[in-house]
Amino acid sequence: MSATSIPFEIPAKFLLDHALGNVERYGAILKHVDTGRIVGHVQETGMLSHVLNVAQIVEPTGVASLIGVAQNAQVSRKLTALQSAVGTLQSLQMVNLASSVAGIGVTAASTAIIMKRLGVVNESLDRVEDMIGGLPVKLREMDLRKTLVNIQTSLDRLDGAGLRRDGDSVVKSAEEKLHYGFNSMLDGLSIVVIEKNADPALVNSLLAGLSLCGSAQIKALYWLNELEEAERQSRSQFEKLEKLSLMVPQDILETRISGGAEPAARIASDLSEVRARVASMPGLTKKIRSLDIHGRAYLERLEDEQESPLLLLPAEAGLQEDSPRTDRKWWALR
Amino acid sequence: MSNEPARAQVVDWWSAERARVSLELEERLPLLLIEVDKVIDEMPLKAFIRRGRFQTRQINPIVGKWIEAEYKRLSAEIDESFFADVIGPEEHKSHDGWSADELLTAGAATAFSIAPLAALPFVGGLLVSTGFLGLSATLAIIPASIVGAGLVALGLGPSIRGWARRKLRETFRARIRTNIRMRVLGEPERPEIASLKGTIFTELDGFLSKRLGELE
Structure with a gap:
């Protein structure tokens, strides 16, 4: 199509x-x-x-x-x-x-915007580091900022990918780095949120970085028309986010995030939106595949x-889409 | 159809309900403490001799009733929000010819409410303080028989006696408050002690786990 x-x-x-x-x-x-x-x-x-x-x-x-x-x-x-x-x-x-x-659906942000946003995340990590007198040791060892710089460099090459003969390999390389970036940010978040008095700005930055890397990775897979892989990766991203969310429901965040209920509620809300967005992606990608649309x-x-x-x-476009609930079992009564 | 959105929604629901339960119990606990305070304010001095019995007879029933009422209230609300936010309208289809609304009306679908209240191990009794109330060593070793009148006999004046009474009462109050708080909100460092919040969280976690299992 x-x-x-x-x-x-x-x-x-x-x-x-x-x-x-x-x-x-x-x-x-x-x-x-x-x-x-x-x-x-x-x-x-x-x-x-x-x-x-x-x-x-x-x-x-x-x-x-x-x-x-x-x-x-x-x-x-x-x-x-x-x-x-x-x-x-x-x-x-x-x-x-x-x-x-x-964001909403597949990110429509250009490479330049994604890079700009990643730059903000990087600066934010820098500020947090200064503010709290250094990142937690495990985070320092992960060197997240170096990861972000690597991703930015890789993204920088994406801009003209469509015009290059080796465009596919450039995008593939970027996709790999974005995948790595997503996992690094997730690891960073998992470390931070189990600590007491976690800095909310640090959590926000990591969540933003994770979301940006994840959405840009899916976009790269769309560009490569690897829609089946995009569906699989978005599902994998969702599963990882779900696991993280189960570790830190809002009431637990309130006990861990410095500043208590208010910043914890904001982070819980952001995490929920990211989760909802990522949750939408496998279905959307499946739909696009069913309509035989090139990524x-x-x-x-x-x-x-x-x-x-x-x-x-x-939903009615092309094949009729089933209700998401029809295949569910009745909630078993105890 | 992908089930990720449904999974995300149930996690949203679970997280929000845990936060709500936590917040509401924190907000409502002072009402119980005020009620218990009144009982402690009127507690006769001689009751301090057998304060364990006083706690069992006078305070525990109030706390137990409150916990039971809160459990029922919160479980009913959780049931309602579960059907509204998680199960969703399509699943309000018949189950053996019953709609979810009908089941709710009939009380058959209230997964939470049918949990036996006996399952709340603390309804029968709070932690009973086992003697030492944190009094100063001097007061603690005064034989119970001389508390009150005995202080005069020992040559201590009325002001000292009044101070001792107040100290005794306030120490008892602090101990009772700590116990109640622990039984209502729990203590992260002492997970072995059952609490109302912990019991409800266990139920919520069970709902989540069951639902995620269904959506796999």
Whole structure:
């Protein structure tokens, strides 16, 4: 299927339902509240990514203020389009989400934006190190910042990959490093969250780094049209995140994160969004495979979209998609 | 269809419920402590002689009743949120012809509530303080028979006697509060002691594990 024939829809027709509470978003999935049936997969586009880039919203933990954004004329015009598409409140939520650790669907962020965000994570780790007088020993041994620099260098080569004869090998190399980066960040997080008085900024940075590496890795696999592997890797990312989440439910985070309930709640919320986003990816990728869409064509379509910040890949497109709940057993009564 | 979103949602639910239970018990515990404080304020001095019995007869029933009520309240809320947030509408389909709502109405689907309250090992009795109340050595060795009137006989004036009473009461209160707190919120360093929060967490962890097993 070519990029132009991907059966995307502008999600406007679902907005009323969303406003009425008939449909809800979970990660990148939009579903009916009453039936649980999936309406479609919400997907951010290059237009949204452009808004964020112009606005210099590169704070990977999603805490960037939107005040300055609205004052920027170029961004303002884009935001108006965003508002007309998804409504004011939703647009701000979407911008926050897209600029946060989570994102929506396959990342539409360009290599430059991903690099910029990774740079912020790197600087943030630097600041935290200064602030708390050095990272925990195990983290220092992992040398996460060196890992990030390696990833950035590798990503730097990605920009012109499409024009190079060895484009595939460049992207493959980047994908491998991103995979390694995801696992390193996850290991770092696992070490930090079991310590008492863990620094929330450090946890945020690691979570942001993990999310960026994970989403960029999946994007690289899409570029290579390795969709089956993308589905497998996104499932593996989810399983790792699930394991981490089971280690640190919010009440445990509250006892471990310095500052107590408030920063712990924010981290739990970020972790939940990342988990939801990653959880959406295997299903989305499976859908794309079932529609016989080429991975690179999918990315091109997202990057080329200039009008709508979000697109919806309807569940009805192509083969009928089953409800996520129909194959589940009834909750066994005790 | 991929089951990852459903798995993510059940983890969300579990984490949020644990946080809610933890927060609500912290917030509501002072209400119980105030109630117990009143009993301790009115505790006659002679009751300090057999304070273990006083605790068993006067304080434990109040605490047990409160714990039982909280357990029922929280378990009902957890049941409700489980069906609303985790099971979802499609699974509100019939099970032998019953809808989930009907089951809930009939009380048959309340997985939590049907857990026997006897399973709460602490409902029958709190930790009973075993004698030493943390009094100063001097006061601790005063024979019980002379507490109160005996202090006068020993030549100690009314002000000392009043101070001793207050000290005795406040030490007892502190000990009881520590015990209650431990029985309600638990003590991470002493996981062997059962608590209301720990019991509910065990139930929640069981729900999570069972659900994740179903979604594999």
